[in-house]
Amino acid sequence: MGRQPCCDKVGLKKGPWTIEEDKKLINFILTNGHCCWRALPKLSGLLRCGKSCRLRWINYLRPDLKRGLLSEYEEQMVIDLHAQLGNRWSKIASHLPGRTDNEIKNHWNTHIKKKLRKMGIDPLTHKPLSEQEASQQAQGSKQSLVPHDEKNPKKDQEDQQTKDKQEQLQLEQDLDKNKTSISSDGFCIDEVPLLNPHEILMDISSAHHHTNDDNVNINISNFTSSSSSSTSSSCISSLLPGDEFSKFLDEMEILDLKWLSTDDSPGENIGKDGKFNNNVDTMNLWDINDLSSLDLFMNNHDDDFVGNGDGCSRMVLDQDSWTFDLL
């Protein structure tokens, strides 16, 4: 008996997502969360399989995604992590907030591999290429440089699993040894400077200043500039000019969040006791570049975070699902 298809593919749409489909998916997840990807298409009225919806959301529509090319720092981190973890893209991605495994995998295959080869480093083993290998690479040889037991793939797999476990153990020990702190979301706080709350506010404040509109503080320039590297991207923001993109968000009726005041002295939002004051302003969820910061922000300070009483002042947010909780 053959394998069951992941979903009934009859009548299901494939290929690039349209703006309408994106709208439906975003709207549905914003209001309902994603309890079950398989059921989501039916519930949201999408003619897609659940897998496709999940992928679209995770790789493209999630509000905490960073767009654009990886920075030098991120690239180096990917190389280092790949040396330790191999092609475990999701694990690597978990160390890079706002980046997806797919994005990192693509970046690795299109940029980093070539870069390492140019530098005379084998991207598979992270060891210097021998002259012969280097010339093979130069000739575009596609042969794997890692010896695999092709006659016994099972043994190869078992070896790999043992190796994986050892690597994982080693990695954990290394991280421990280096006193590198990994936060719960996989963020390496020794290497990446943590933002203080007032610094987060600074960022939001600057976003606020991009527009003079007190109600809709969508930082269009953030969207368009960050995705400009990919002209083929079907990103909503790159498909639409700034004003239409703004209109698109309006049409989607995406809830605005009440957020801390973004007045000229953002530091003043933090009281002497370290608590946030209740001077609340409005911003769109998509202004937040790094949801992990938001997560930390909301969860850690939930008790201290008091809205102005007439709007959305509180939000429930976790790794797997998140919804707005209008009070």
Place this chain on the structure above:
DNA sequence: AAGAGACGCAACCGCAAGCTG
């Protein structure tokens, strides 16, 4: 200017792990 090949990235596919009854 136009065609061909290279490139980059979103999306798909199949497998495996994890969960549940």
Place this chain on the structure above:
DNA sequence: TCAGCTTGCGGTTGCGTCTCT
């Protein structure tokens, strides 16, 4: 323990765009 189901992962593909000749 096992079967069925869902989700997550990594490899691969398809296609739009870019660059070179």
